[in-house]
Amino acid sequence: xxxxxxxxxxxxxxxxxxxxxxxxxxxxxxxxxxxxxxxxxxxxxxxxxxxxxxxxxxxxxxxxxxxxxxxxxxxxxxxxxxxxxxxxxxxxxxxxxxxxxxxxxxxxxxxxxxxx
Amino acid sequence: xxxxxxxxxxxxxxxxxxxxxxxxxxxxxxxxxxxxxxxxxxxxxxxxxxxxxxxxxxxxxxxxxxxxxxxxxxxxxxxxxxxxxxxxxxxxxxxxxxxxxxxxxxxxxxxx
Numbered sequence: 001x002x003x004x005x006x007x008x009x010x011x012x013x014x015x016x017x018x019x020x021x022x023x024x025x026x027x028x029x030x031x032x033x034x035x036x037x038x039x040x041x042x043x044x045x046x047x048x049x050x051x052x053x054x055x056x057x058x059x060x061x062x063x064x065x066x067x068x069x070x071x072x073x074x075x076x077x078x079x080x081x082x083x084x085x086x087x088x089x090x091x092x093x094x095x096x097x098x099x100x101x102x103x104x105x106x107x108x109x110x111x112x113x114x115x116x
Numbered sequence: 117x118x119x120x121x122x123x124x125x126x127x128x129x130x131x132x133x134x135x136x137x138x139x140x141x142x143x144x145x146x147x148x149x150x151x152x153x154x155x156x157x158x159x160x161x162x163x164x165x166x167x168x169x170x171x172x173x174x175x176x177x178x179x180x181x182x183x184x185x186x187x188x189x190x191x192x193x194x195x196x197x198x199x200x201x202x203x204x205x206x207x208x209x210x211x212x213x214x215x216x217x218x219x220x221x222x223x224x225x226x227x228x
Binding site: 006035040041042043090092104105106107108109110112 | 124147149151156157158159160161164204208216218219220221
């Protein structure tokens with residue numbers, strides 16, 4: 001089945017450690033996105049990529065890094081520079097970056113990261 | 117500027133209609149979306165409307181768009197307990213390089 005898969009579902013990290021969240025899609029979508037969700041905050045964009053080997057910072061990119069070496073994959077690394085990393089992280093993909101219906105974003109099931 | 121506003125909570129009784137409201141600020145929005153999020157899960161696209169439409173109906177869902185007032189609403193008829201979730205309004209803006217702008221979400225609670 002086509003879809004977007006995030007792993008792991010739950011992740012625990014010790015303070016000072018980097019951790020990488022996986023996002024894979026088999027929808028043949030060009031664009032991929034990472035969002036952070038905190039209670040009462042809605043979704044905030046961390047990074048997005050419209051094409052392989054290219055990505056752009058979103059609204060809250062500090063303390064995060066990404067790569068886009070393959071069309072299917074857009075991993076997010078939460079670095080030790082991120083001061084408050086405990087949150088729910090959502091990955092999404094779309095066919096064409098926000099240009100119309102049929103290009104709506106499809107979301108993964110999320111990864112809940114907790115710093116211990 | 118880009119901003120999407122929603123009320124945070126809505127409580128209804130099973131069988132009643134629910135109306136979730138959203139306002140947006142960017143008049144260049146081309147498409148407006150409604151997403152549903154169940155606890156601990158990702159977002160599921162419910163429906164969308166193109167900015168030159170006034171209304172769209174899809175089974176129990178009715179979307180109304182007032183472009184003059186930049187107001188969007190989602191009506192759920194015959195609300196069921198399974199409709200309890202957070203509902204996000206989102207707008208698609210050509211200028212923002214592919215990003216959807218989301219509201220903070222409305223938590224719908226359905227009481228039996």
